[in-house]
Amino acid sequence: MxxxxxxxxxxxxxxxxxxxxxxxxxxxxxxxxxxxxxxxxxxxxxxxxxxxxxxxxxxxxxxxxxxxxxxxxxxxxxxxxxxxxxxxxxxxxxxxxxxxxxxxxxxxxxxxxxxxxxxxxxxxxxxxxxxARLPIRLAWVSAELAMARRDGSALAHAERAVQLAATAPSVRHRVKSRVVLAAAHCAAGDVDAARREGDRALTEAGDHGLVPLRWAVASLLAGIGSAELSPAQITDIRDDCAETVIRRGGVWRSR
Structure with a gap:
């Protein structure tokens, strides 16, 4: 397991x-x-x-x-x-x-x-x-807090999560770390890097059936655009993931 x-x-x-x-x-x-x-x-x-x-x-x-x-x-x-x-x-x-x-x-x-x-x-x-997983989780939330505070350390925390996840066994942690890194690049104003990391995370989340993470990164890309997919394709992915979550028992706060 x-x-x-x-x-x-x-x-x-x-x-x-x-x-x-x-x-x-x-x-x-x-x-x-x-x-x-x-x-x-x-x-x-x-x-x-x-x-x-x-x-x-x-x-x-x-x-x-x-x-x-x-x-x-x-x-x-x-x-x-x-x-x-x-x-x-x-x-x-x-x-x-x-x-x-x-x-x-x-x-x-x-x-x-x-x-x-x-x-x-x-x-x-x-x-x-x-x-292996706890330092990665700590880095995720540290990056998210820094983004919320408009603190320039967000990118360093996100990059640390990616580095830690690269040597950990969990594919899910590697994918989420990339999602956090995409968001941190976006917060830092580097939209090209955010798209690059976001597109990669979108593919990896889809390949591994990680529906909530796929929804999260599609939501990010819906705002900044994808380098690989059209706006309509990104919106379809986001909405399909949201509906899949509902079918599987999730209740979104925003709905």
């Missing part, structure tokens, strides 16, 4: 059955990456029933929070990430995930100072946790 959630096969479907709480969490992560939110929430429901507290209780809530943010519900995600933080005991992988989630939640509602504080605390935890 690691290969589907955090490895080279993020588009695999159907997913293998789950025999352990860890498997349930991995299944939910993999399904969410494909925009299969109904399936992902069903696995998280089962995980929460079997492991209501501790590490997996925390990770279940953090993962639900991440799904809500993907659909635009940052305000709703905050309570889940707060619960995740409490259940994590403030340590380890689960604690770092919860803090990064809280930072992203705060950023999404304009609470930039709170977001920065959560990122600083997350960085301290990550320094003590052997994880």
């Amino acid at each position: 690691d290969d589907e959630a955090f490895g080279s096969n993020p588009g695999a479907w159907p997913l293998p059955s789950a025999a352990t709480p860890h498997d349930l969490w991995l299944r939910a992560v993999a399904a969410g990456g494909q925009g299969r939110y109904a399936h992902a929430h069903a696995d998280l429901d089962q995980l929460t029933r079997s492991s209501p507290r501790g590490r997996f209780g925390s990770l279940a809530r953090s993962t639900r929070g991440s799904f809500l943010r993907q659909l635009g519900w940052h305000d709703r995600a905050r309570s889940l990430d707060g619960q995740a933080w409490a259940l994590s005991g403030g340590t380890g992988e689960a604690g770092a995930d919860a803090l990064i989630g809280l930072a992203a939640d705060a950023l999404g509602v304009g609470r930039f100072a709170a977001s920065q504080r959560a990122l600083h605390r997350a960085a301290d935890l990550i320094a003590a946790v052997p994880s």
